Amino acid sequence: MGALNGGPIRTVLADDHAVVRSGLRAELGDRFEVVGEADDAEGAIDVIAAHRPDLVVCDLHMPRGGGLAVVKACATLCPIVILTVSEAERDLLDAVAGGAAGYLLKTMPTPELREALARAAAGEPVFSPSLAALVLGEFRRLARGAGANPLTERERGVLQLVARGQTYGEIGRNLGISPKTAENHVRNILGKLQLSRRADLVRYAVEHGLD
Amino acid sequence: MAATLHDGVLQTLAVVARRSATTLPDVAALARRTDRELRLWLFGGGDDDTDLEAALRRAAQDVGLRHDLPVTVSVVADGAAPPAAVIAAVGGAVREAVTNAAKHAGAAKVVVFAEVDDDGALFVSVHDDGCGFDPARRAGGVGIEQSINRRIAEVGGRVELDSAPGRGTEVKLWVP
Numbered sequence: 001m002g003a004l005n006g007g008p009i010r011t012v013l014a015d016d017h018a019v020v021r022s023g024l025r026a027e028l029g030d031r032f033e034v035v036g037e038a039d040d041a042e043g044a045i046d047v048i049a050a051h052r053p054d055l056v057v058c059d060l061h062m063p064r065g066g067g068l069a070v071v072k073a074c075a076t077l078c079p080i081v082i083l084t085v086s087e088a089e090r091d092l093l094d095a096v097a098g099g100a101a102g103y104l105l106k107t108m109p110t111p112e113l114r115e116a117l118a119r120a121a122a123g124e125p126v127f128s129p130s131l132a133a134l135v136l137g138e139f140r141r142l143a144r145g146a147g148a149n150p151l152t153e154r155e156r157g158v159l160q161l162v163a164r165g166q167t168y169g170e171i172g173r174n175l176g177i178s179p180k181t182a183e184n185h186v187r188n189i190l191g192k193l194q195l196s197r198r199a200d201l202v203r204y205a206v207e208h209g210l211d
Numbered sequence: 212m213a214a215t216l217h218d219g220v221l222q223t224l225a226v227v228a229r230r231s232a233t234t235l236p237d238v239a240a241l242a243r244r245t246d247r248e249l250r251l252w253l254f255g256g257g258d259d260d261t262d263l264e265a266a267l268r269r270a271a272q273d274v275g276l277r278h279d280l281p282v283t284v285s286v287v288a289d290g291a292a293p294p295a296a297v298i299a300a301v302g303g304a305v306r307e308a309v310t311n312a313a314k315h316a317g318a319a320k321v322v323v324f325a326e327v328d329d330d331g332a333l334f335v336s337v338h339d340d341g342c343g344f345d346p347a348r349r350a351g352g353v354g355i356e357q358s359i360n361r362r363i364a365e366v367g368g369r370v371e372l373d374s375a376p377g378r379g380t381e382v383k384l385w386v387p
Contacts, residue, residue, distance in 0.1 A: 017219070023226040061218060085221035106225035107246060107281065109319075110232060129322045133285030136326070140287065144329075163285060164381070165322025165338040 008033035009121045012051060014044035014070060015059040015083075020106070024057065024083075027110045031118060041065030045073045053078055055121040060084040060091060068095050075099030081120045092131060093138055097194045102126035124168075125186045132162035135193060142196050150192050158185040221246060240279050247276050263288060263325060266298045267335075270306040271323045278313035281320045288327035297386050300366045301325075301335055304359045308337035308382040311355045316341025316380055333368075335384040343374045359384075 011032045013021045016039045025034050035051045038044035040063040048056055048070070056074065060067040060082050067082050068091060074080060079101035082092065092103055102120045104113065105128055116126045127135075136159050143149035149156070154175075161171045168179040168186075175182070228242035250272070264286040275282035292298075305323055312318040318341035325335045356372065359382065363370050368386030 017222050017226075019226050020222055023230050027229060085218060085225055106222065107228065107243070110229050113229075129283050129324065130285045133287050133324060137287045137289065140329075141289065160324075160326070163287070163322075164324045164336045165283070165320075165340075170378075 009055050009118065010035045010051065010053045011117075011121075012036045012038070012044065012047050012053045012056045013058075014038040014041070014047075014056065014062065014067070016040060016062045017059075020059070027113070028117070029114060031114065039063075041067070041069040044070045048074045048077060055117060056080040057083050057117065060086065060095065066091075067100075068098060071095050071098040071100045075101075079120045079123065081117060081126065093134060093193070096131070096135065096190060097196075099194065103131045104128055105130075124183055125190060127162060127186070129163050129165045132159055135159060135189065136163055138193065139196075150196060151189065155185050155189050155192075158182055159189055162186065220249065224249070243279065243281070244276060247272055247281075261292055261295055261298065263293060263298050263301075263327070263333075266302040267305055267323055267325055270302040271309050271321070271337075274306055274309040274313060275321070278310075280309070280313045280318060282309060282323060283320070284323045286325045286327075288325065290327055290329055291331055293327065293331065293333050293386070294366075297333065297366045297368075300362045300368075301333065301384060301386065304362045304370075304382075304384055305335065305337055307355050307359050307362075309339075312337070312339035312341055312380065316343070318379070333384075333386045336381055338379065338381040340379045343376050343378045343380050345376055346372065346374055 008030065009032045011028065011034050013024055013034055015021050018039070021037050028034065035053055036047035038047045042064045044058060056070070056078060058067045058070050058080055071080050075098060081102040081104060082095050082100050083104050083106055085106045096103065102116065102125055104116055104126065120126045139149060139151050157175065158171055161174060166174065168182040171182040172179040224242045224246040228239050228246065231238040231242065267286060268284045271282040271284050309321055312321050316339050318339035321337065321339045323337050325333065327333050360370050363384050363386065366386055368384055371383045372380065373383065374380040
C-alpha cells in the first residue's frame, strides 16, 4: 500500500540468523520500512498475515518449514524474495515453482540488493543468473522425460540470456524486443515451471497410489 | 552437521562483507575473499579434469580471488561430459577472459555460464559489467584475445567477442 503511493516499501524479514536480520534492516535504507521480523517459517506466515506487507525477504533454510513453507502459504499475498547463501540448490526450484517472486544471493552488494528488492516489490521477477541456469536445466530434464520442451524457442533464448548475466534491458536490445516483453517472457517461464512441477506431483501421486 | 556449519559461516561472511563495505573496505575484502575460498573448497571439487563445472569454477574463482572480483559460475549439462582436452582448453580460456575483465575492464562482477546440449556441443559465455570497448576501433585484437582464440581453435571451436563502450564485454565460445 505504502509503496503504491510513493511511501516506503513495507517489508517483512524472515531469517533464523538475528545478525542477518539486523544487518538487512540497517542496509535497506529509507525506501523500505521493516514492519515485521520472524526467525522461522511459521512465525513468518503469522507476521505476513498480520501486517500484509508489500514485500517479504525470506531465507531458504529456516526452522519449521523453511522458506518453501512461507512461499507456499503466502505467495499470493505479496511478492516473496528468497535471499540465500546458496548458489545452486534443488530446493530453490520448488520455491520458484511455489510462486517466489525472486531469488537473490546474500553476497550481492547492498546498492544492487536494494534495487532488486524494489523491483520485486513492484512485481518484477528478479532472478540471479545461477537460478536462471537451474531453471534452464530443469526444463531440459522435463523435455527429456516428456519428449517435448514446454518452453518456446524465444523463452529458452531469454532464459539463457538471464543465465548469462544480462539485464532485461540488455536482453531487449539483443532480441529486438522491449525490456517489458523480456520480463513477461520470464514471468511466463515461471508460470510453466509451476505447472510442470504440479503435473509432476500429480504423476508421482498416481504412480505411487498416494493422494 | 557440516551443512549447518557451512551455512552459518557463509551467512556470517555475507553479513560482514556487506555491512563493512563502506566503513571498513579491507575487512569487507577479507570477508569476500574468505567466502570465495570456502565456496571453492566446499563446492569447487578437486582436480578432476573430467568435470566441466569443477574446472570452470576452479578457473574462474582462482582469478576472482586474486583480483577480489565476484564471479558467478553456472553450468547446464547432464549429458556426456566433453573430452578432457576440451575442458582444459575452455578452462584456460575462461581463466584468461576473467583475468581480462579484472585487469582491464574495471568490472564489478563477472558471470560465467556454460551449456552442453544433447549433441555434446559446448557453449560458454564470460560476461563482465566493465567499461567495454568499441570493436570497430580495435585492430586485430591483442595478446589475451589471441591466446583465447588459439586455445579454442586447437580443440576445433570458435570465439566471438561482444562489446560496446559502457556496456561490458561478453566472450562467447563454441566447441565444436
